[in-house]
Amino acid sequence: xxxxxxxxxxxxxxxxxxxxxxxWPEDDECLVNVHAVGLDAIDLKDIAGASxxxxxxxxxxxxxxxxxxxxxxxxxxxxxxxAGDAVVGCLGGERRGALAERCLALECELAHKxxxxxxxxxxxxxxxxxxxxxxxxxxxxxxxEDTLLVATGAQGGLSTWVVQxxxxxxxxxxxxxxxxxxxxxxxxxxxxxxxxxxxxxxSVPAPTAAFLAASGDVLAALVKGLxxxxxxxxxxxPVPPHARLPGSGSKAEPVGMGQRGSxxxxxxLWSAGLGIRxxxxxxxxxxxxxxxxxDGGQLEAITRGLDASRYVAKTExxxxxxxxxxxxxxxxxxxxxxxxxxxxxxxxxxxxxxxMKRMFK
Numbered sequence: 001x002x003x004x005x006x007x008x009x010x011x012x013x014x015x016x017x018x019x020x021x022x023x024w025p026e027d028d029e030c031l032v033n034v035h036a037v038g039l040d041a042i043d044l045k046d047i048a049g050a051s052x053x054x055x056x057x058x059x060x061x062x063x064x065x066x067x068x069x070x071x072x073x074x075x076x077x078x079x080x081x082x083a084g085d086a087v088v089g090c091l092g093g094e095r096r097g098a099l100a101e102r103c104l105a106l107e108c109e110l111a112h113k114x115x116x117x118x119x120x121x122x123x124x125x126x127x128x129x130x131x132x133x134x135x136x137x138x139x140x141x142x143x144x145e146d147t148l149l150v151a152t153g154a155q156g157g158l159s160t161w162v163v164q165x166x167x168x169x170x171x172x173x174x175x176x177x178x179x180x181x182x183x184x185x186x187x188x189x190x191x192x193x194x195x196x197x198x199x200x201x202x203s204v205p206a207p208t209a210a211f212l213a214a215s216g217d218v219l220a221a222l223v224k225g226l227x228x229x230x231x232x233x234x235x236x237x238p239v240p241p242h243a244r245l246p247g248s249g250s251k252a253e254p255v256g257m258g259q260r261g262s263x264x265x266x267x268x269l270w271s272a273g274l275g276i277r278x279x280x281x282x283x284x285x286x287x288x289x290x291x292x293x294x295d296g297g298q299l300e301a302i303t304r305g306l307d308a309s310r311y312v313a314k315t316e317x318x319x320x321x322x323x324x325x326x327x328x329x330x331x332x333x334x335x336x337x338x339x340x341x342x343x344x345x346x347x348x349x350x351x352x353x354x355x356m357k358r359m360f361k
Contacts, residue, residue: 003062003100004324006046015047015325020062023104027075030105032087036123036318037098038066039340041213041236044332046096063328064098065091068113068122069344078107080296086113088303090126092294099324099342111299114306114313121315122303124157124339129302129311131292132161132211135233136169139288140209144170147205150190151176151222152213157339158235160314162211163188168310172204181337188312212236220279228284235290237276314338321345 005018025031043063071085081087089110097103113122136142148171152159159175166173167189175185176194186193192201200206206227214222215237223232280287305311316338319327324342331340 001101003097004064004321006059006061006063008059009046009048012047012325012329015063015328017322017324018060020060020100023102025073025075025078025104027077028107029075030071030078030081030087030107030110031073031102032067032069032089032105032110033072033102034067034069034098034100034344035119036068036344037064037342038124038127039328039331039342040065040127041331041335042127043328047328062097062100062103064100064103065096066123066126067098067103068119069103071110072102075107080107081110081112086119087111088113088122088126088299089296090130090292090294090299099321101344106294108296109294110296111303114303116307117313120318120341120343121313121339123341124315125302125306125313126294126299127292128157128339129161129165130295130298131158131235131290132165133298133302134292134295135211135235135290136162136165136171139233139290140211140231142166142169142171142209146170146208147172147174147191149174149176149207149210149222149226150185152211152235157314157316157336158213159185160188160338161311163190164311166211171209174201174204174207184314184337209233219276223276223279223283223285223287226283226285229286231286231288232280233288233290235292237289315341317341318343 001020001022003018003020005016006014007016008014023031042065046063068088071081071083071087073083074081087110089105091098091105092109142148148166150159150162150173152162159177159181163173163175163185172191173189174192174194175181175190179195182193192204207230209231210222210226211233212219212222213235219234219237226232276287302311306313314337316336317340319342321342321344327340327342
């Protein structure tokens with residue numbers, strides 16, 4: 001079947017369109033005809049060779065984590081889905097492969113597609129929404145007593161979900177970013193918007209928490225601006241040595257000695273995070289790294305919120321599959337305010353059943 005292939009890390013010349021073998025579901029998997037794929041900063045790290053050390057691909061790899069499509073076959077133990085169901089999903093752990101005609105997903109990585117969204121709109125939801133949900137509810141545990149600073153930079157669409165989910169939790173939300181994002185974030189319920197150089201608004205209490213996607217000097221400057229006792233979740237930057245491989249559902253595997261390249265990975269994680277660990281200790285700030293995991297239960301709650309109009313999905317850019325490489329480059333050069341999505345060709349959406357049976361007999 002046709003797919004976008006990443007043949008190694010180190011640059012755009014490592015991407016090419018090609019053919020890969022037809023997938024076939026295991027007992028706990030669903031085979032999905034992919035209609036659309038959401039792009040994410042994780043894809044860019046794979047291409048550049050700057051993976052977050054928790055997700056390191058083996059090559060050749062088919063990029064893509066978040067997708068929307070239609071189930072065409074289910075494994076023997078799958079009970080929540082059947083052929084013909086429209087779904088959204090996010091692949092967990094080190095697995096990827098959405099930028100292809102079809103992909104395999106565990107049952108626990110899928111949710112029913114929101115009825116009011118197109119496949120293109122739905123494909124931009126999973127990664128950003130799950131990251132926001134887990135950061136707000138699991139790491140920061142925000143309440144009406146909190147004021148949240150959101151500075152997610154080049155994550156494309158993440159801030160829109162953080163604002164909505166944090167506001168629903170009752171928190172005051174202040175977003176920092178370029179002026180182009182002011183109107184959108186304020187329309188979603190942000191209490192205030194800060195451009196570079198602007199002072200914290202006097203009408204809003206000091207931040208008690210921060211949701212960041214930053215590294216290096218930017219991360220250091222943001223942490224230095226927080227009061228002692230603030231809680232921080234960061235989706236970028238150095239990964240702490242105790243971090244766990246983001247799995248699926250409630251599962252998360254430690255980056256331990258039993259995994260590929262683990263000794264080198266642990267050393268790299270330890271040395272890269274020395275600076276931020278020292279800074280947060282000095283500032284008295286609680287700091288957690290977040291690499292979103294796939295969770296169909298949480299995704300189902302998010303899709304129900306979309307159907308009930310409690311949330312709004314913002315899709316800014318839609319590309320055709322033959323422009324997928326250009327789409328990834330555009331994402332890296334100018335991250336969108338909302339989601340960026342690749343639409344898959346309609347002609348691909350009927351599986352070649354006979355050829356699949358021959359291959360997997």
